[in-house]
Amino acid sequence: MTQKNRSLTLRDVSEASGVSEMTVSRVLRNRGDVSAATRDKVLTAAKELGYVPNKIAGALASQRVNLVAVIIPSLSNMVFPEVLGGISQVLEDTELQPVVGVTDYLPEKEEKVLYEMLSWRPSGVIIAGLEHTEASRAMLQASGIPVVEIMDTDGDPVDAMVGISHRRAGREMAAAILKAGYKKIAFLGTKMPLDHRARKRFEGFTEVLAKSGVEVVDREFYSGGSALAKGREMTEAVLERSPDVDFIYYSNDMIGAGGLLYLLEKGIDVPGQIGLAGFNGVELLQGLPRQLATMDACRREIGTKAAEIIAARVNDVEKDGQVTLAPTISFGDTLRDV
């Protein structure tokens, strides 16, 4: 246990166990034929010394790095940890390992993070969204490794993609709202020009409304702060400005929940007087006094499918690289299902 600052190498184990470095390497990787006797000797020595193999050297020599770069905009969004869960679950059965990079929704940071990750020569990349800087796309293209763009399928992927159509999600929600007879519809969302998926939902949403000659009567955007509190505040503001609103579409469940709590407190009839809907289908909603209407974004499944594609491609197995999942609307208690 007493050791210099320099960390141990195969040579140390080799000397301690009296066999060649190569044999030690074989034992530690379970590769090739090694007699049970020497295997034991080596393992004992390695354990005794507290040897931890150096993957840096191993990766360089073998030209194989079992890492999968996962690049997402945020960890605090609830959505992405779930996607990650799906990814990890699948990769756990392989020799691959996810490594996460966070972009904070900034294209330049994405570019930086991507560069950084590619410099470790991962076996694959899973990256959120279809919108990237030109340089990022070029890097992905040139990397020569499998790339899966996730979350969104409204656009052209560099390689593979797994997600839902957010335009369609917006359209379907709009259709359901109109069908339920609501007419004075407001939209509350995040002030994030760079959140392309929220934008696409909004576009799909207004598109369908427009076809029925309906226009959003009010809208408001926030940034930062507690989403629940913001939902509450914005809802209050909208009601004040546009008292005749009969439906509010929130760009995510969290602000939707805030709005719901506010309206219930005010004694407003939901969904009679005002209907509500959010987006994502987060688990959190199950604990609310009333179920918020929402649309499932298939988060976990996106993760598993993406990881499966990477795992297959790494092993040179071809696999369908364009997966569009179908989000399902859930009416809950805040949107009349007619």
Place this chain on the structure above:
Amino acid sequence: MTQKNRSLTLRDVSEASGVSEMTVSRVLRNRGDVSAATRDKVLTAAKELGYVPNKIAGALASQRVNLVAVIIPSLSNMVFPEVLGGISQVLEDTELQPVVGVTDYLPEKEEKVLYEMLSWRPSGVIIAGLEHTEASRAMLQASGIPVVEIMDTDGDPVDAMVGISHRRAGREMAAAILKAGYKKIAFLGTKMPLDHRARKRFEGFTEVLAKSGVEVVDREFYSGGSALAKGREMTEAVLERSPDVDFIYYSNDMIGAGGLLYLLEKGIDVPGQIGLAGFNGVELLQGLPRQLATMDACRREIGTKAAEIIAARVNDVEKDGQVTLAPTISFGDTLRDV
């Protein structure tokens, strides 16, 4: 842009720009003297080829890896992403980079993840908790790199530690509750024998109650599912079983919020008839109809302090390695402040 499967090396850039590999290396790392002219030549060539340096080789050659292993139990807990935020913020100003590993609260998985991470020879380790398997402790010890154990300070660290005393947090909350005159106190928490911090809070909590001759009148534990919904359910169950309860202490804010929503719905007077308190001070609470009493766990600050210690030690700057932060109680609207 047309390239074989083999990815580019310094040699490619060197040939394309007509200088030695060494010079290319210097340009790309901004080290040593290089004339402006050759610098430009090299940078142009590198960009044109789409060259991305190979950190694997670089790290091996330089014996330096600018990664900091961050090992935490979970990403879905809300708490850890915030700690991570603190870490990232500090490391962003250095050349270090965090790499996250998740243990799911399982000691064996922690051991595995730690081994995995150490095999990449990071410059430092930030790891949640003070409880590890013997093998894990040995690895940390033997690694010869700075180690900071975070979140908790009730115990002996391998090296440095940053956190709060959860025993004390439990004690303080108990004292505040008693002082407010509550007598029939229930405890609701997670069924996680491996969540040592929750356990310590509970121990501190009961310890102070015991000193006043008070015992927890009821308790319940959950696992899995939506925390908000579970808080609701468990609160209902407790009220049914022990209708005379006058205070409920929740092991986290999320279930506390569920309980709060339930009680308000039932028209129960909070904090008159029943007082409530949670733990963590999550941002979410700000959007609730009433502020839940809670105790701030100093999450972000834990992250920044830990990262600062690593950053300092990596540069051979000594720095105080035992930081105990003081969590502050916030009474909110659900605990009488007397």
Place this chain on the structure above:
DNA sequence: TATCGGAATGTTACCGCGATCAGTTGTGCC
């Protein structure tokens, strides 16, 4: 008994880059 084959082990040659040291210029100064 000579030969062969496979299991067990060792040897050699890199992997792509950076540390180190060794040139090769150009410049200012006496």
Place this chain on the structure above:
DNA sequence: GGCACAACTGATCGCGGTAACATTCCGATA
């Protein structure tokens, strides 16, 4: 004009492993 020195550039070696090939040793087979 010669020298010292800085500015710049290149050659060599090795980081700690692994792939590929070479070797040894043994029993089985003809």
